[in-house]
Amino acid sequence: MSLIKNTSTIAGFTIISRIFGFIRDMILARVLGAGLAADAYQLAFTFPNTFRRLFAEGAFSVAFVPMYSRMLASEDGEAAAAKFADDVLSVFVWILLIFSAIMMLAMPGVVWLLAGEFQSVPGKFDLAVFLSRVTFPYLAFISVVAMLTGLLNSRSRFAPGAxxxxxxxLVLIGGITAGYYWRGNSGDDTYVVYALSAAVALSGFVQMVYLFWEVRRAGLKLHISRPRLTPEVKKLGMVILPATFGAGIYQISQFVDTFFATSLPQGSLTLLKFADRLNQMPLGIVGIALGTAILPMLSRYIQSEDKAEAQRLQSNAFEMATLLTLPAAAALAICAPAFTSAFFVAGKFTANDGAIMANITMALVAGLPAYVIVKILNPGFFARSDTRTPVITALISLTFNIGLNIWFIWGLGWGIVGLAGATALSATLNCLLLYAVLHKRGWFYFTGKLFARILRQLVAVAVMSALLWWLMDVLMPHFSGSIFEKIWSLLLLCGSGLFVYAVTGWMVGAVDRDDIVSMLRRRRNQDNAPASTE
Structure with missing residues (x-):
C-alpha cells in the first residue's frame, strides 16, 4: 500500500472521529460551561488521556510496531511474531493492572501535585479526586487497544484502529446526554460529570472488545499466559522507557500546562482543553495518520537498508504534512473567533468564555505544523532503535516550555493565553532539534525540491489568509446569529478559504500535479476495469 492510501484510510475515519469529538465538546460546553464541575472533569480526564497518548499511542506504538514488523519479515515470520505478541500481552496486562491500582490509591496525592489550587474552592478538590478514580481504568483498556492496533497496522490493516x-x-456523547437528563432541573452539574466520567471508562472497554474482534477477523489469535520476561520483551521495555519521554513531549507538556492552568482563575483549564479540541482536529487527522502510516513502512526500508526509499518516504510525508497543516494553522488562527462564537457560545458557555477561548486557540495553533512534523521525524529515530536522541531533544524542549510558562504567566501576566503560546514555541523547538540531528546523520535532509514546494505552499497560504481576514470582518455579526446564519456564514468562510488555497496551490505548484494526475488516472482505470469472472 502507498503512503497516500494508508494515510487516507486513517485520516478518513479520524475525520469522522474528530467530528464526533467536536460535537461532544460543543454539547459539553453548553451543558457545563467553564465552572467548578467542568474543571474537575477536565483534570480527571487529563490523567488517563495523557497517559494513553504518552504510553499507549506514543512510546508503546513506536517501540512495538517496528519490532513486530521486523519479526514478521524474519525467517520465522508468523510464528515468531505471534509468540512475541503473546509474551508482550501477558506481561503488559499485569503491568497495566498494577499501575492502575497504584494510581487510583494514590489519586489524592496525584491531584494535589497537579491541582493543589483546587483546594481553595470548596468541594472542587474532592470532586476531582473521585472523578479521576472513575476515569482511570480507561487507561488499562485503551493500552490494550493500542497493542491490538499495532498488530493490525503492521499488517497494513489501518481502518480498525482509526x-x-x-x-x-459516541459513548461519551451518550454519557453527557444521560447526565443532562439525570441532572434535570436541579442545576447540580456533578450529576453530569459523574455520568460522563463513568462513560470514559466504559468507552475504553467498548474499544477493547471491538479491537479483539477485529484481530480475530484478521486471523490472529492471542493468548494470555504466565508473564515471562523473554529477551524480546526486555528489549521492548528498554526501548519503551526512553521512548516514553522522546515520543511524548507534547503529552508531557500537557501535565505541565495542567499544573500552570489550575493555578489560574476558575475555568482556565476547561477553556484550554476546549481550545485544544480545535487544535486537535488537524493534528489528529494529519499527524496521527501520517505518523501511524510511516512507521511500519520506514522500519521495513531501514531493515532492508534502502536509504533512498526511506528518504523519499519521509520527504513525501513532510510535504504532505506542511501542505495540510500550514493552511489549517493560518485558518484556525484567523477564524478562531468565528468558530468559538458559532460552535461553543450557548447555554452555560458565555461570550466572554468564547473570547478567551479564541485567543487561546490562536496561540496554540502557532505550533500546529510542529506538532505534526514531530510525529514524522520521531519515527526516523525509533525505526532505527535510537531512543536516546529524542529524549535529549525532549528534555531541552520541556525545560524551555517550563521557563516560558513562568515568564509568560507570572512575569508578563499573559495568563492562559501565554501558556498556550509557550506550548507552541516549545514544540517548534523540539521539531527543529530533531530535524537538525536527522540531517547531520544523513538520515533525512531537505532537498531543493522539498524546500521549493513548501515555499509555494506558503504563497497559497498567504493568498488564502488575505481572503479569510477580509471575510471575517464582513461575516462576524452572523457567527452569533440564528442557526441558519451560522451555517451559511461558516460554509462561506470555510468553503472560500479552501477553494482559494486549492486553486492557488495548484497554480503555483504547491502540490505535485503530476502525482495527482497520475493517481486520478490510476483510479479511473481501476473503476473502468472489467469485473473479475473468477
Missing part, C-alpha cells in the same frame, strides 16, 4: 476513537466519542 474506527475505535469513533466508538469512544
Amino acid at each position: 474506527i475505535a476513537p469513533i466508538l469512544f466519542n
